[in-house]
Amino acid sequence: MTVTTTFGAVPQQGGATRFRLWAPGHSGVSLELQNKPSQPLRKLDGGWWEAEAEAPAGTRYRYTLGNGMTVPDPASRAQDGDVDGWSVVTDPAAHQWQHPDWKGLPWAAAVVYELHVGLYGGFRGVMADLPRLAALGVTHLELMPVNDFAGLRNWGYDGVLPYAPDETYGTPEDLKALVDAAHGHGLAVMLDVVYNHFGPAGNYWGAIAPVFFHADKNNPWGQSIDFERPEVRDFFMENALYWLTEFRLDGLRLDAVHAIDSASFLPELAGRIREATAGREIALVLENERNDASLLERDYSAQWNDDVHHCLHVLLTGEEDSYYKDYAGQPAALLAKALSTGFVYQGEESKNLGHARGKPSGHLPPSAFVNALQTHDQVGNRAMGERIAQLAPPEGVRAALTLLLLSPQVPMLFMGDEWASERPFQFFTGFTDDTLAEAVREGRRKEFAGFKAFADPEHREKIPDPNAIATFNSSRPDPSERALPRHAAVEALVTRLLAARKAQLAARLSGATSLEAEALGDTGVLARWRLNDGAVLTVAAQFGEDEIALAAPTGTLLAESRDGVAEAAVRGTLPGFAAAGWIASEAPIAETIR
Structure with missing residues (x-):
């Protein structure tokens, strides 16, 4: 389908x-x-201005407004x-x-x-x-935002030119080559887009x-942003179509849509995308603090389920600051609820927010939820950008990865998760304006003044300077870390888990339904699902150090977080910091992957 392009420089004939x-x-x-x-x-009518000029691809251009300002x-x-x-004029x-x-690729089987x-x-x-x-x-692959931002580097969410790949990452042609190559490897590519705000420098719309x-x-x-104004809506809707059609991306993740002040924008956007990309598998994923399940019934493929992350984080670390207070006290029971019915908050009041949050989600399929052990956000x-491997027991991390990668919900790994990286991922910028850089640095430190660990001003001074090149470099994944035995063992586990998921679960996940999920004491969970061929998937995990009672599971072992977990389960116990999954079916299944 031909997509109408209202905004920007569009090459014509000759x-x-x-x-x-x-x-x-x-x-x-x-x-x-x-x-x-x-x-x-x-x-033209409606505030539009137009010209046609001899300007082949590569031509540099800009505009001068009536007040003399160049933009x-x-x-x-x-x-x-x-x-x-x-x-720069480009040739699409x-x-x-x-x-x-x-x-x-089918979304229900996505990783x-x-x-x-x-x-x-x-x-x-x-x-x-x-x-x-x-x-x-x-x-x-989900690329964090790539659109142009002010400065030399940015963690991704200060973009101001939504259509332009940042030149520090490469050219539009380089991005197309990446998408093309990924397709050749059998990989789909999604892009994180930010439609709720612009960064603090370089936004000329004002x-x-x-x-x-x-x-x-x-x-x-x-x-x-005034999303009720037609031109504003079209600017962002055409942007979404631009990435999906010209760059042939396979989906979008929409950042913080709860900050989009329009009830009709998201349904209309999804409708236009589905019409323009008919015949293709396009994943549309939301980040939405509101837990609005109605958007997932038809318009959108899934939502990041931060509730699952928060439950796992509390179980693994014991932290209860900020939004984690909403998951303290009974994190295992709340995790069981999320594994069974989607969101934890389905209309209940959030202590952190001070108001009710969410809508019932138990009717949605598991594929409507993207679960993660960590994300760029979390x-x-x-303050210090620590990863979960720096905060939690190693065996607990392995157990969480096992639960994540064997459950029917769409699992997401954040770069480095596959080897339990201990490199931080810190908030970083590269603003060239010294005044703005100082404001960002001080704002970052004030942001954490309410946390017990940073109540002392001297401790806040230790929070990394976002604008320092060292902050960026320390956040870069270190491939040599993978070679260390403890990290190589985690990567081997993740590879086995994903091989088991592909061989035994992927084709069975579309149409999967929850059977039950329950807390095992204060720190464990047991969840079961019926897959589309009638097979029953069981996953059990314990995030405490003591073994707990577990009714001996039936079926064939899919994978275990460490040796001996399945043997203990047969005896009726689940060891501390351990997880495993089983599948029970009369249908033929592939050789068990251990």
């Missing part, structure tokens, strides 16, 4: 390009082509000289796709791997790791079209 800018309220707008005379845009194209497809530099049809018939492109060294760096990731057993924002509403990042938003 080397010409159509330039369009929505700039209501301005007396005039001029097109500036590098090393060429200025050209006025003609005024980049807010729908720039590429930048030369960061967000304040020249926008230039890439010669090597796998044009790729249609995607997601979240990664930061900058820490990989750019698009080409990710491409070099594709063989390893395919062999590991993941199916979907000058181009102040009505892009609400004058009297704010969210945690500044002025709220690691990067810690």
Whole structure:
């Protein structure tokens, strides 16, 4: 299906390009082509300005507003000289796709791997790791946001030009080559997009079209975007279609949609995407503090289930600060609820938020929930960026990975999870404006003043400076860490777990339903599901150090977090910090993977 492109520079026949800018309220707008005379845009209805000029791919351009201010194209497809530099005309049809018939992968059998492109060294760096990731057993790569941000580096959520891959990561062609190569390895590629706010530097919409924002509403990042205005809605909807059609991405993860102030935007967005990508497997995944199950009934594939993460984190670490207080006291029972019916909070009041949260979710399939042991959010938003392997017992981490990767919900690994990396993932920026860099540094330290560990100003000074290059470098995954015996053992476990999932579970997961889940004492869980062929999957996990009673499971062992777990289960106990999974079916199954 042909997708209409309203915004930006769109190549026409014969080397010409159509330039369009929505700039209501301005007396005039001029097109500036590098090393060429200025050209006025003609005024159209509704605040639009348009011009056509000889400008083949590679042409540098920008706009001058009626007040004399020079701005980049807010729908720039590429930048030369960061967000304040020249926008670049690109040719959307230039890439010669090597796998044009790729249609995607079924979502119910997905295993997601979240990664930061900058820490990989750019698009080409990710491409070099594709063989390893395919062999590991993941199916979907989820790229943290890649759109242009101000400065030399960013953790991903300060982007300001949603259509332009950041030039520090590579060119649009490099990103297309990465997607193409991933498809060749049998991997789908998703992109994290941020439609709820812009970063603190380089956002020119306030000058181009102040009505892009609400004058009297704010969210945690500044002025709220006015999603009820048609031009604003189209700007983001066309952006989603741009990534999915021109770059042939296989899905999107939408960041913090609870900060999008419009009840109709998300359903309309999903409808337009489904229409434009009919015949392809497209995954649409939400991050949504509201736990709005209704969005998952038809429009969206899944939601990140932070409830599962929080339960696991409390069980493994005992932490109860901030939002973890909502999961303290009975984390095993709450985890059992999440494994059985989706969300923990389905209308109950959150102590942390001070109001009710969520809607009933028990009617949704397991594939409507993306479960993770950690994510960029839950690691990067810690003061020191510690990973779970730095905070929890090693055998507890292995048990959590076993539960995660054998349960029918869509599992997600954060880069380095597969070897229990102990490298931190810290909040990092690379702003070149010293005043902004200082404000971010001090804001970061004030953010944690309410935490007991950082109540002392001297301790807060130890929080890494986001703008320091050392903070970025310390967050980079270290492949040599994988060679250490304790890490190699975890990677071997994850590989076995994913092989078992592929061989014995993947084809059976669509249509799976929960049978029951229960807490085993204060620290263990037992969950069972009926798969689509009638087979019964059982997973048990204990996150305390003592063994607990467990009714001997039936079926064939899928995998165990360490040797001896299954033998103990036959005797009626589950050892401390251990997990295992079994499948019971009269249907033929592949050889058991141990």
